[in-house]
Amino acid sequence: MLLNLRPLGERFLKSKIGNGHNAFFWFDCWTPFGPLIKFLGNTGPRSLRLPLDAKVSDACSEVGWLLPSPRSDNALLLHSHLTTIRLPSQASHADCFFWEVNGTKCSGFSSSSTWDALRPREETKRWTKSVWFKGAVPKMAFNMWVTCWNRLPTRQRLHAWGVIPTDECCLCSKEPESRDHLLISCDFAAVIWSAVFRRLSRQSRPFLSWAELLSWSRHASSQAPSILRKLAVQVSVYHIWRQRNNVLHNNISIPPMTIFKFIDREVRNIISGRRHRKRWQPLMLLWLG
Known part of the structure; x- marks a missing residue:
């Protein structure tokens, strides 16, 4: 049952990249685009030359990101985003994961705020x-x-x-x-x-x-x-x-x-x-x- 709910939970489980050793490049939400396997499609691993089990640290070196030139609009957006963040190879702290609901970082898991996000309330009727x-x-x-x-x-x-x-x-x-x-x-x-x-x-x-x-x-x-x-x-x-x-x-x-x-x-x-x-x-x- 929990595995079936994984696509629902990925909206809320975010990753903050440190050294990139723990976060998966394709499946963790470490960019604003969500899981990159969905953002770039099933051909993404072949076009970026990164295996499905690659970590974020596998995509960069001490001098920059090890990614080929973008061949699609989504790949171009990803490249543009990567230029705005610090290289994981230059960080000493580990990656961290947190629960975020509607742009607000929760202190641990919040069932009440998650439920409100999944089942938003309509405006109260006059009657x-x-x-x-x-x-x-x-x-x-x-x-x-x-x-x-x-x-x-x-x-x-x-x-x-x-x-x-x-x-x-x-x-x-x-x-x-x-x-x-x-x-x-x-x-x-x-x-x-x-x-x-x-x-x-x-x-x-x-x-x-x-x-x-x-x-x-x-x-x-x-x-x-x-x-x-x-x-x-x-x-x-x-x-x-x-x-x-x-x-x-x-x-x-x-x-x-x-x-x-x-x-x-x-x-x-x-x-x-x-x-x-x-x-x-x-x-x-x-x-x-």
């Missing part, structure tokens, strides 16, 4: 706090996360993949079943959001896009704190999607106001289960009010 917050129900937060990435297997996506013959919405059969239609503009979803608005934000108008829904969930007011809005959004999205699956797979249709009763009960249960937390204590009255 992150609408998905992950203290007290969120894991299954609903995960469903919300998939929804924000627009990765739900809606009928529009399934139709585009050639899995199903039609893309019409399961709940209204009027338009293609995209994420925004199913969860926002569908007549079924609109009834549920109207019921949510009556509880939290009576002056709100229907959502026009998914971004507008996320913006509403991040907004806070005395009657509807942000945490209550996020909870209501996650529970509503979860139950709308669940009802869509119920219609699609079980052919069971339930009226939207009945679904809202499930949402109402779910929100009450979640708040009751977290009533000992200071931020959650006033939420029940706000939801019922």
Whole structure:
């Protein structure tokens, strides 16, 4: 397994040339070009007249480098670089090897910085706090996360993949079943959001896009704190999607106001289960009010 990871590790293991007795000319990263066997290709040993097991010290003498004239652009770059470094034959100290990540020399091996370099983090999404917050129900937060990435297997996506013959919405059969239609503009979803608005934000108008829904969930007011809005959004999205699956797979249709009763009960249960937390204590009255 370690040998299989060698091509990955050569990005980080660098060599600083001293007398050139330990560093391999072709395989160690002692120049800015990485392993020279890759930089010059498999014909490099023949064109430079150096065997594969040659050390860096084998490529120079007391007066200079023992390399033939360059015959390629890469060989010319190597020659130009060699004119800027000290001859190994003139050094008394041994070669040293070190771990370098993103141009920074590490004190030994750093697993954390290496992992960050191998798996760079993307910029934090604006909707992150609408998905992950203290007290969120894991299954609903995960469903919300998939929804924000627009990765739900809606009928529009399934139709585009050639899995199903039609893309019409399961709940209204009027338009293609995209994420925004199913969860926002569908007549079924609109009834549920109207019921949510009556509880939290009576002056709100229907959502026009998914971004507008996320913006509403991040907004806070005395009657509807942000945490209550996020909870209501996650529970509503979860139950709308669940009802869509119920219609699609079980052919069971339930009226939207009945679904809202499930949402109402779910929100009450979640708040009751977290009533000992200071931020959650006033939420029940706000939801019922």
